[in-house]
Amino acid sequence: MSWTNYHSHYKYCDGVDDIDHHVQKAMELRLKSFGFSSHSPVHFENKWSMDSKDLSTYLEEIDHVKTQYAGQIEIYKSLEIDYFPEKSGLIQNFQRDLHLDYTLGSIHFVDVFEDGQPWEIDGPQLVFEKGLQEIFGNDIEKALRRYFEITIHMLEHDCPTILGHVDKIKMQNHNKFFFDEQSSWYKDYLSQALEVAAQAGTIVEVNTRGLYKKRASETYPGNFGLQRLKELKVPICLNSDSHHPREIIGEYENTALLLKELGFRELMVLKDNVWIARPFGEKGVSWK
């Protein structure tokens, strides 16, 4: 049994440490297949995205460890790409131009402030509150509708291989201050996005970062979303969204147990450059 992770960051964005430390730790943790997905450069000043001047070094480093560790662990090259409806096509362009092995598409920004600065929805609560007020007149339902609308736009117009943390916006709701996650309108928006994901044929990640960072009480997506994915027969993969080598399989065991309880039997893995479904248990994916 072995684990996989296709959502990881290291020092070129807001992740830390050298690529070698990540790969060595991944091997120590018995990973057979591991993908790097640093935050892609964006068209505005943003402290946690990769600087475009680092992009070629980042790609070269991954190519280097691919060869260096061949036969011990499969290394894959990707980016976590931000989606902006007005820049649709970027995900496919990145994949083609940079020869990425797969793409991970995520929503971290929703619309813009008056000065043109995109609203970051998974940053500090103060920034979240500012955007909610200035862009959406404090109407949380409207803001969430827009968040899921952009998600759907990405799936329909520039579909990534993997849909990243589909309901990450709920991290702002950790103290249950903004909205009721059990309300029918919220479930409907999330459900619609997952239905489009099913039609689009993307893999939806089960992201454990909120759990080990203690920013969410459930994975992204949580139980309701997972049940919908099961009903819709959407292929899933397990990702930690690690930013440090110690986070590479954070909360995997508990999450795998939960997925089994919910009736999932297989996880998608990238093996010899091909996505395949493999059975799994609490100790990992059956690799053979």
Ligand SMILES: [Zn+2]
């Ligand atoms: Zn992300």
Ligand SMILES: [Zn+2]
């Ligand atoms: Zn990430």
